[in-house]
Amino acid sequence: MPTKKRMHPGRQHFTFLFFFLLFHWVAVLQAQDIDQAFLFARQQFASANYLQASAGFQRVLFFDNGTYRGEAFHYLGDCFFEIHEYENASRYYDLAFFSEKNDSLKTELIFRKTSSLLLSKRFNDGIAELLNIEDDAPGFFQKKRNFYLGIAYFGLNETEKAEECFLKCIGSN
Secondary structure, three states: OOOOOOOOHHHHHHHHHHHHHHHHHHHHHHHHHHHHHHHHHHHHHHOOOHHHHHHHHHHHHHHOOOOOHHHHHHHHHHHHHHOOOHHHHHHHHHHHHHHOOOHHHHHHHHHHHHHHHHHOOOHHHHHHHHOOOOOOOOHHHHHHHHHHHHHHHHHOOOHHHHHHHHHHHHOOO
């Protein structure tokens, strides 16, 4: 049975150092690549190149360690909304919602998801989303919620409920 050769201790140290530096270099390059990919995707979004932007944001999500996750989900929802892929938009708005910490932004994401659902004629799902908005949310959100509920009920041919919601939007004045 052949004996296994042991590596010289100095060579062992050099090999470890080489792989450590290689790993560190790759990690730094990857971080720069993620930053550049995110910047490129945002530029494409700002230029209304939504397909290119969505590909860029998906690349960011694939390689990201969590730095851009919430923002990328939000942008992807907007990209898919703009190209009328409302099912995908709804899914990414949902992911953005669970990544977001700010309550006002979470509420706005509910409205964006609801818009996608209503445009997909998924009126009951839209109503379910709107019921996640707290009753003690600021007045603007309540009016917007009632407006969206009115649209959803109208889409379900429940005109009395729709009218009731629309009247809550305009108030008693």
